[in-house]
Amino acid sequence: MNIAIFCASADSIDALYREDARKIGQEIARHSWHLIYGGTSLGLMKEVAESTIENGGDVTGIIPECIRERGVAAENIGRLMIASDMKERKYMLRQYSDAFIALPGGWGTLEEISEVITLKQLGYHNKPIVFLNTDGFYDRFFDFIHTIREQGFVSPAYDCLYKVVDQVEEAIEYIQTYKPANFKAKY
16 A cells, blocks of 8 residues: 655654654554655655655655755655656655545645545545644644634535544554545535
């Protein structure tokens, strides 16, 4: 199984987030799954990739040319694929992946995980999507989602599109036991 991880490329983040990234990498390797990620050598991306490799797992990084040119592409991973731009990178991440996990991250993480949720809502895929809510990182984001749901912008029928968990083990269990979501689309 190919697991896409969306996460921070920032280096100046708390060790707590790095610890969960390393645990995800360990679990991916332990289950003989394959890590698909953004392909940099920074932040949580680096941690999850290194941990996967250290524990005997396989890693594919997919990095856009504009970021590779900045000298932050991962080395010593199984495979590094170069995308022409971010649009192609996201397409490749989706095509090669069987499940998606969002670790803490910034704009890129939010954009990538939001897109896979939207595409699932539209019926382009029915793959598991998980937010790892380390130390309540996504609490305010889901407060916002709750607000827009209450105001009628998001149907509660779409709550089944993703799962929010607090522990790495819960994310792994959700993927292992995932049953494709059945929901009534609004269109």
